Amino acid sequence: MRVNNYSALNKIMYDDFRNRQSRLIESINKAVYKKLNILPSNTLANGLSTDTLSIVAGKLILENQKKLASIGKNAEELVAKNNVLHLRKGAYYKFQTSSNTTAILTVGEGGNVYMPFSELGLDANFTLPPADYGEINKLTRLIGDLAEDGSAFLVNTAGFNDLEVKEMLGKVGIKPGWFEVRSDSKTNKFYLLDNGLIYPEYQVEAERRGFNIRNWFKDGYTRDSTFIIEGKEYKLDENGHLNVPNGVGCLMGNTKIIK
Incomplete structure (x- = not known):
C-alpha cells in the first residue's frame, strides 16, 4: 500500500x-x-x-x-x-x-x-x-x-x-x-x-553482514586473497570470514577481489 x-x-x-x-x-x-x-x-x-x-x-x-x-x-x-x-x-x-x-x-x-x-x-x-x-x-x-x-x-x-x-x-x-x-x-x-547507483543504508549493512558471515574458503578463496573495499584492504581470518567493520560501504559493486 x-x-x-x-x-x-x-x-x-x-x-x-x-x-x-x-x-x-x-x-x-x-x-x-x-x-x-x-x-x-x-x-x-x-x-x-x-x-x-x-x-x-x-x-x-x-x-x-x-x-x-x-x-x-x-x-x-x-x-x-x-x-x-x-x-x-x-x-x-x-x-x-x-x-x-x-x-x-x-x-x-x-x-x-x-x-x-x-x-x-x-x-x-x-x-x-x-x-x-x-x-x-x-x-x-x-x-x-x-x-x-x-x-x-x-x-x-x-x-x-x-x-x-x-x-x-x-x-x-x-x-x-x-x-x-x-x-x-x-x-x-x-x-x-x-x-x-544508490543503495539505502539497511541494504548496505545487510550486504556487509553477509560478507562477514560467509565462508569464503568454500568459494576457493584463501588467506592470501585480498578484498579491497573503499580503498582499504581486508584479509580472511582463519575461518574464512571477513571482518568488515560497521559503517563501511560494503557492496559487491564497490568491492575489488584479488583471489
Whole structure:
C-alpha cells in the first residue's frame, strides 16, 4: 500500500509539472505577440521573421533570468555539507542550472522540493529555457524522493539514468559514498556508488553482514586473497570470514577481489 501511495504521489507531481510546463510554454507565445504589438507597423506588415520571434523570446527569457537572480540573492545555496543535505520546511534555496539560470526552490511537507512560482510572484508571462524546466523537474523529483523514501525505491524506479543521478547529486555537492538527506521530519541515509547507483543504508549493512558471515574458503578463496573495499584492504581470518567493520560501504559493486 505504501508503494502504491508513493507511485500515486509521483504521478500527481509529474502531471502537475507537465500541466504547469504547458501553461508556461503557452504563456511565452502570448508574451511574444504582446511584445510584437509594440513593433513598428511596417515590421508587422512585412511579416514576422523567425529571427524577430527568436530575439523577442530571447529577451523575455533573459529578463526572467535576471528577475530570478535578483529574487535569489538572499536565498541559501542548495548544497550539501560533508555529504549531508539539509532541507528546512519553508526555506528558500537557489540552484544554478546548466544554462546559468538561478532556480529558486522551497521545501514543503515531508521534504517535498518544488519551485514556488506563485509565491515568488511569477506571473503568466514568466518563462525559462525549455532545458531549465527539465533540469529543475529532475532535480526536485530526485531530492524530494530521497527525502521522502529511505528505501530509494522511488529513485530507482523513476526512470533516472544512473550517471544522470550522480551528475545531479554532484551539482548539490553530494559525492560518491555515504550521504544523507535530512528534512524536518526525518533523516534518510544512502550510499552512492561511482556508477550512480544508490543503495539505502539497511541494504548496505545487510550486504556487509553477509560478507562477514560467509565462508569464503568454500568459494576457493584463501588467506592470501585480498578484498579491497573503499580503498582499504581486508584479509580472511582463519575461518574464512571477513571482518568488515560497521559503517563501511560494503557492496559487491564497490568491492575489488584479488583471489
